[in-house]
Amino acid sequence: MSFSSFSQSIENEVRRTSGSLDDYDTSSAPGGVIERNKRRSRHGNINGPDLLPDLVGSNVTDDVYLITQSDNEIGWRKWLVAPYCFLYIAGYITSSATFGLFVYYKVQRDLYPDLDQLNETSACKDVNKSSLDYQRQVHVQDVASNWGIYTSLAVGIPAIFANMLLGSSTDKFGRKFLFFLPCIGTLIRMIVTVIGIYFDFNLTYHLIGFIVEGLTGQLFTMLLVCFTYVADVTSQKGKTRALGITMIELAIGVAVAGFSFSTGYFIQNTGFFYPMLSAGIMLAMSLIVVIFIPESFPPAKRDNSESVVTKMKTAYDLYLGSFNRGRRWKYNTLLSVFTFTMFSALGRGSVEAAVSVGGTVLLEF
Structure with missing residues (x-):
């Protein structure tokens, strides 16, 4: 031919x-x-x-x-994706920081109920590692770190499979449902945590909320749908797409910087309950914003002839399929670099929380 x-x-x-x-x-x-x-x-x-x-x-x-040109003209409401992203990240950062410090406080109170005061101490001072005070502190840090691992596994393992499934489902079910799912899951986790803090539940019950959040994709599904949505509603011509991506990244940056800084003062002045409640309110507000975000992939564009499993296979052919073998290693190399970068970017939060609590805010024994 x-x-x-x-x-x-x-x-x-x-x-x-x-x-x-x-x-x-x-x-x-x-x-x-x-x-x-x-x-x-x-x-x-x-x-x-x-x-x-x-x-x-x-x-x-x-x-x-x-995708037709006329479908991209869906009005100014498409830019609501930026405030949606800001509210979600703000609530997520606030809740994560609050829960990390709450776990340390909860473990200390459960292990040593007669010691319920915190004392501000410089991390630069010489510490007598043979003292009972130091040994108790290390014990609290060890148990709190284990709970950090448990919560990470409870949310992370379901999120891996959820994102594989949900990301491949957007061409079949549209984009908008992915805006709702991570918000609902994270909001449920926050509600469980708020109730647990108020009624002083055992930390084991908090894992229920993290599992539900993982099953709905967590933070990563939210990022997936935001960037996919921007690609849908903008054209490669001009600067519109770059503007949309910049708005999302700006919303993320401002939320992370602002609420990472302010949450510590919020906890110091009010305790753990109200910061977590505020995080839940921000997630509820993001759900309200989603209602007004128009669908970018309506039923007329969707392909319902293939199963979700088939679509998952098509998506992962990008990494393992028979086509484009000569250049695919470059993409997979970049993906590996990104993965290792995320280890440090996402994993440092737990370490920083442990260092800040264990190093500068010591238990008063």
């Missing part, structure tokens, strides 16, 4: 399934199959830069999703 007839067969296939090519913005996918075949000469050298590799979309039988 010549490449001119190949291009024509692609156009005929799209016309058969959609009725017309005129409604689609093919130029929004530079380097795509249709655009590249239009650009090349009918009798040019097929080994040039327009050679079509064995990629998804290079065959007329492949499923390719084209």
Whole structure:
């Protein structure tokens, strides 16, 4: 088959399934199959830069999703994704910092109920490691660290499988449901924690909330849907997409910096209950914002012919599939670098909390 007839067969296939090519913005996918075949000469050298590799979309039988220009024009409400992201991150940071310090306080009070005061002490002072006070402090830190591991596993393991499933479901069920799910899960976790703090439950009961949060994807599903949504409602042309991504990252940065700083003072002045309650209120507000965010992937665009499992396989063919083997190692290398970077970025919070509590705020024995 010549490449001119190949291009024509692609156009005929799209016309058969959609009725017309005129409604689609093919130029929004530079380097795509249709655009590249239009650009090349009918009798040019097929080994040039327009050679079509064995990629998804290079065959007329492949499923390719084209988004119309008119669908991107959904009004100013699409930018509500930024305040949604800000409220979620603000509540998440507040609750995480509060719970981390609460665990230390709860463990200390359970192990040594007669010692309920905290004393501010410099971490630079010489410490008598053979003293009973120091040994008690180390014991509290050890038990509190174990609880940090338990909560991380309770939320992290379900979140891994939830994100694999939910991320592959967006083309089948749309984007908006993914805005709701992580908010609901995190809000349930906060409600469990608020009740647990108020009624002084055993720490084991708090794990229920973390498991529910993990099953709904946690923070990572929220980030997934935010960036996917921006890609849906903006064009590659101009600076609109860059603006959308910048707004999300700015919302994350401001929320992390502001509420990481203020939560400590909030706890110092009011205790643990009200900061956690405030975090829950912010999550509830983010749910209200979601109501006004328009759907970017309506039913007309969705493909219900494939199962979610099939879509998961298609998504993970990017990493393990037979196509694009020559260059895929570069992407996987970058992904590995990102993974190790996240170990330090996400894991340091627990260590910093332990150091700040154990080093500068010591138990008064």
